[in-house]
Amino acid sequence: MKSFRKALWFSVPARRGFINITAQVEDCLRESGIREGIVLVNAMHITASVFINDDERGLHQDLEVWLEKLAPHEPVAQYRHNAGEDNADAHLKRSIMGREVVVAVTKGGLDFGPWEQIFYGEFDGRRKKRVLVKIIGE
C-alpha cells in the first residue's frame, strides 16, 4: 500500500466563499502515483468545509443565502460560543456542508460523475487555512 499526504493552503478575502479545488486534488493524485484506491480531502479547520457539488455561480449564491437562513451570522450575541469570537455560525454552516469528502481513485483519476467538483467552503475567512489531501492505494 502506498500513501501520500499534502496540505493545501487557502485564504479567502471575505468571511465566506467557495473555491473549486478539483485541479489541485488531481495534481496531488498525479504526484502520488497511486492508480487504485481512495483520496480523502478534508478541511483542517472547524469553520470550513470540503464538499462536492456543481461549479455553477447561481447555485453558489443559493447556497450562501440558504446557509445564512439556516444558521444566520447575525445577531452575533444569539450564540454562546461568541464570547470574544463571532464565528459560531461558521461552525454550524460547516456542520451542514460537511468536513470531508472521500473519492474513489480508478485508473489514476478521480472516479467522478459528469458534474462532480470538489470545493473548499470557507465560513470564517480572511486568514490562511489548510485542506488535507491524503491518498492511499497502489
Add this chain to the structure above:
Amino acid sequence: MKSFRKALWFSVPARRGFINITAQVEDCLRESGIREGIVLVNAMHITASVFINDDERGLHQDLEVWLEKLAPHEPVAQYRHNAGEDNADAHLKRSIMGREVVVAVTKGGLDFGPWEQIFYGEFDGRRKKRVLVKIIGE
C-alpha cells in the same frame, strides 16, 4: 491491496424517493472477494445522496416533509440556479443528506449496527443516475 469498482444504476419515477441499496452493496462485496477493508458508496450525481438510516416508511415520509421544509422546491424562482433548471432545491437537500458513506468491511461483511441500511436518496429523478461502489482492502 485489492480494489473493486462497480457503478449501480437507478431510475426513480418521481422527483424524489429513497431506495434501499444494501443488498446490492453486499453483492458487490461478495463479488470483490475483499474481507477486510472499507467500502465507499457515493452518488455520482450532485442532486442525489447516499446515506445510512432506518428502513422505516414513516421515517422516510418524515425525511421527505422535513427536507421540503428546510429546502423547498417551490417557488422555483427563489433560486438563482434555476435559470433553465428547476432543481436547485435538490442540490440543497443533497447537501443535508450527504453524498457518500464509508462502511467498514470486517470478515467479508458490512460491519453494521442492528438497524443500519444504505439508501440512495433521489431529489431530482425521472432519469437514470449512477451510484459508485468502490471497495479497497484484502
Add this chain to the structure above:
Amino acid sequence: MKSFRKALWFSVPARRGFINITAQVEDCLRESGIREGIVLVNAMHITASVFINDDERGLHQDLEVWLEKLAPHEPVAQYRHNAGEDNADAHLKRSIMGREVVVAVTKGGLDFGPWEQIFYGEFDGRRKKRVLVKIIGE
C-alpha cells in the same frame, strides 16, 4: 495492508449529549500499530452521530439549540415515525451532523488541524450504544 477494528460503548444519561472521544480513537490507533492510512469512526446506531468540531462548551450549547430548532423533538406526534417511538427527531438531527468521520493517519497519529476533535453525538440516549473504529493502512 493491516486492519484494526474495535467497538467503543457509550451511555449518555440524558436524551442528548456530546462526548469527546478523540483520546479513545488515539488509543485504538496506538493499539493497531498502523502508521500510514485512514481511520473510519462511525456511529453504529441511526439516532447518533460521529462528527469533528471544537471542544468548546458554548458551541455545544449552540449546537443543541440549533438542532432542536431545525428538527424539534416536540410535538412528538408531528412525525409519522413516532408510532410507538418518540425519536424521529433524533434520526433527523443525526442526518445533519453525519454518521461518520474519516481521518488521515500520518506518522502514527491522527492528522488533525489545531482544533479538530472527534465527538460522539447522542440524540436518543439513556441506553448503551456503540461507535465503530476501523483503521486500515500499514
